[in-house]
Amino acid sequence: MRLIRRIGDWFDAxxxxxxxxxxxxxxxxxxxxxxxxxxxxxxxxxAFGLQLVTGILLALIYAPSAGExxxxxxxxxxxxxxxxxxxxxxxxGSNFMVAIVLIHMVQVFLFGAYKFPRELTWMLGIFLLLxxxxxxxxxxxxxxxxxAYWGLGLGASIVSRVPVLGxxxxxxxxxxxxxxxxxxxxxxxxxxxxxxxxxxxxxALHVLMVLKLGxxxxxxxxxxxxxxxxxxxxxxxxxxxxxxFMPYGIWKDAVFSGVILLAIxxxxxxxxxxxxxxxxxxxxxxxxxxxDFFFLWLYALLSLxxxxxxxxxxxxxxxxxxxxLLGLPFFAGEGEKHWKRRPIAVLSILLTAxxxxxxxxxxxxxxxSPVMDASTAAAIPPxxxxxxxxxxxxxxxxxxxxQCHNCHSxxxxxxxxxxxxxxxxxxxxxxxxxxxxxxxxxxMPAYGKNLNPAETTALVAFLETLHxxxxxxxxxxxxxxxxxx
Amino acid sequence: xxxxxxLSRRQxxxxxxxxxxxxxxxxxxxPIVRYILSPVTKVRKPGYDSWVSLGPIDRFPPxxxxxxxxxxxxxxxxxxxxxxxxCWVRHTEGEHFQVFAINCAHLxxxxxxxxxxxxxxxPCHGGAYYADGSRASGPPERGLFxxxxxxxxxxxxxxxxxxxxxxxxxxxxxxxxxxxxxxxKRPPCA
Numbered sequence: 001m002r003l004i005r006r007i008g009d010w011f012d013a014x015x016x017x018x019x020x021x022x023x024x025x026x027x028x029x030x031x032x033x034x035x036x037x038x039x040x041x042x043x044x045x046x047a048f049g050l051q052l053v054t055g056i057l058l059a060l061i062y063a064p065s066a067g068e069x070x071x072x073x074x075x076x077x078x079x080x081x082x083x084x085x086x087x088x089x090x091x092x093g094s095n096f097m098v099a100i101v102l103i104h105m106v107q108v109f110l111f112g113a114y115k116f117p118r119e120l121t122w123m124l125g126i127f128l129l130l131x132x133x134x135x136x137x138x139x140x141x142x143x144x145x146x147x148a149y150w151g152l153g154l155g156a157s158i159v160s161r162v163p164v165l166g167x168x169x170x171x172x173x174x175x176x177x178x179x180x181x182x183x184x185x186x187x188x189x190x191x192x193x194x195x196x197x198x199x200x201x202x203x204a205l206h207v208l209m210v211l212k213l214g215x216x217x218x219x220x221x222x223x224x225x226x227x228x229x230x231x232x233x234x235x236x237x238x239x240x241x242x243x244x245f246m247p248y249g250i251w252k253d254a255v256f257s258g259v260i261l262l263a264i265x266x267x268x269x270x271x272x273x274x275x276x277x278x279x280x281x282x283x284x285x286x287x288x289x290x291x292d293f294f295f296l297w298l299y300a301l302l303s304l305x306x307x308x309x310x311x312x313x314x315x316x317x318x319x320x321x322x323x324x325l326l327g328l329p330f331f332a333g334e335g336e337k338h339w340k341r342r343p344i345a346v347l348s349i350l351l352t353a354x355x356x357x358x359x360x361x362x363x364x365x366x367x368x369s370p371v372m373d374a375s376t377a378a379a380i381p382p383x384x385x386x387x388x389x390x391x392x393x394x395x396x397x398x399x400x401x402x403q404c405h406n407c408h409s410x411x412x413x414x415x416x417x418x419x420x421x422x423x424x425x426x427x428x429x430x431x432x433x434x435x436x437x438x439x440x441x442x443x444m445p446a447y448g449k450n451l452n453p454a455e456t457t458a459l460v461a462f463l464e465t466l467h468x469x470x471x472x473x474x475x476x477x478x479x480x481x482x483x484x485x
Numbered sequence: 486x487x488x489x490x491x492l493s494r495r496q497x498x499x500x501x502x503x504x505x506x507x508x509x510x511x512x513x514x515x516p517i518v519r520y521i522l523s524p525v526t527k528v529r530k531p532g533y534d535s536w537v538s539l540g541p542i543d544r545f546p547p548x549x550x551x552x553x554x555x556x557x558x559x560x561x562x563x564x565x566x567x568x569x570x571x572c573w574v575r576h577t578e579g580e581h582f583q584v585f586a587i588n589c590a591h592l593x594x595x596x597x598x599x600x601x602x603x604x605x606x607x608p609c610h611g612g613a614y615y616a617d618g619s620r621a622s623g624p625p626e627r628g629l630f631x632x633x634x635x636x637x638x639x640x641x642x643x644x645x646x647x648x649x650x651x652x653x654x655x656x657x658x659x660x661x662x663x664x665x666x667x668x669x670k671r672p673p674c675a
Contacts, residue, residue, distance in 0.1 A: 067562075153592070
């Protein structure tokens with residue numbers, strides 16, 4: 001023991017770090033903040049640490065080359081002992097890190113932690129969120145499979161819409177005229193050097209400011225923040241009702257970080273690594289590219305926006321969101337911190353959560369995409385075919401062979417792009433059906449050039465049978481029903 | 486030795502040193518920035534604008550639309566299979582062809598051809614195009630991108646350029662030719 005102490009003293013005589021570390025650990029924090037609500041920041045840092053370690057481990061094998069990357073992922077998954085597990089840890093660690101950063105952000109927002117004097121801490125936090133999402137996106141690119149390839153094309157298409165600079169930015173992003181070797185290499189540089197370097201710097205500043213300014217006190221309704229006297233009041237609080245950070249606060253951080261690491265490991269073990277899916281071969285077009293979980297809401301948004309609004313929303317929306325988030329501490333830097341006295345703050349969190357949740361949920365069904373194989377793989381339920389005349393059966397065949405089923409469902413089978421046709425004859429008369437099929441409209445292609453009169457007649461005859469139960473078929477109100485023409 | 490309101494010798498030396506480093510910094514920055522911007526500014530290699538063959542024209546029967554692939558003329562050794570690009574060839578009749586980029590004009594996903602309904606459909610966000618590449622429905626604001634083509638020695642050739650993106654050509658035109666290096670208005674089928 002004496003020897004260890006002497007070695008320690010030898011180092012500290014030169015480093016002189018022991019005293020400041022001891023001081024930091026013992027600094028008083030308000031008693032209420034030694035709480036389970038305050039563990040998310042440290043947990044995000046733990047997840048980041050895991051990403052650094054597993055990232056370095058993956059880099060031992062991974063080949064950042066467009067021709068080799070996919071093969072090196074296969075080697076990691078199948079040939080290197082426990083390579084699959086390290087990949088799974090990195091993939092699940094990424095999901096957990098994004099989720100924890102978001103929870104951390106919601107917590108500090110609801111606790112009013114962004115108010116004076118912690119404005120800069122909040123702003124750095126916004127950049128940390130952006131970098132975390134940047135890591136998630138570039139990481140998805142490094143898993144260089146077909147989703148990554150077409151995802152890059154999607155990114156390029158969005159970037160290309162920037163006025164004037166668009167095409168130049170696309171070339172800069174792709175590193176050449178096509179998505180290829182240079183593209184993957186530059187995303188590798190971003191994912192492995194640029195963003196992690198910035199992340200570490202920003203995390204250090206973020207934590208430094210938490211230590212310098214003190215952790216946000218537990219908000220009390222009616223205890224208002226004022227620039228004039230906040231610092232004195234906070235200091236008084238830590239003196240009258242303070243406890244040392246170590247061990248009062250830190251043991252909960254340590255327990256929660258351990259739980260998070262265990263949860264990541266459990267998910268990695270149980271669910272395994274993400275992909276890679278098919279090879280990044282642009283000749284293989286039988287693919288339906290989808291982004292990773294945390295970008296699904298964006299995927300849904302891009303499908304549901306009216307076309308003419310898409311570019312403005314894509315280009316201006318993020319700028320407005322960033323200005324609002326960065327500006328928040330300046331227009332709400334004082335006053336009430338408690339969530340019970342900040343209904344707009346609570347509602348905006350709920351609204352954001354509901355919107356993102358709904359979009360994410362929609363994106364897991366993709367009702368806007370045609371079901372590409374419905375015309376060959378999805379059957380028309382027998383109930384729609386029983387007791388039908390030959391011409392109506394022929395119409396049902398045309399319904400399948402002309403890919404109507406890709407966009408329209410019958411009995412909940414088939415595409416959801418267009419309306420379900422289970423009861424279409426209740427809504428549309430024969431004439432209206434013919435017009436809709438031939439001329440299209442309302443986002444439906446026109447089939448006039450592609451159906452001969454006999455096919456149209458048969459198809460509409462089938463569609464006219466689609467009025468379930470006792471619902472009467474639609475009729476032209478301008479024609480009197482009691483007088484047969 | 487400080488003169489009131491003046492500059493001491495040491496401060497003068499420090500400022501000179503900083504100015505010197507500023508000059509060195511600029512000297513280094515010029516090649517670095519040029520390196521970074523090379524994908525935008527680089528002079529196209531000879532061969533970049535070259536015509537690529539999609540194979541003999543009898544591979545594309547009249548009245549049909551078929552998938553063709555080509556190796557991008559600017560492919561590097563690192564590109565692997567990502568430089569093998571697919572496109573749709575529509576042979577209307579005689580020497581009339583249309584060669585469409587595989588990329589949807591919305592966000593670049595690969596469109597698929599459905600001969601029965603004569604539609605191109607996109608699996609991502611539901612864009613659909615008619616046989617001639619014009620927009621039928623969905624989020625795209627324009628028709629499919631089209632390659633310039635010519636027929637030489639009974640082979641169909643196209644001018645392969647950069648991957649088309651919605652911002653690289655005016656959205657107002659329904660069909661816009663992809664060109665190799667810039668948007669010069671040369672007539673198709675030179």
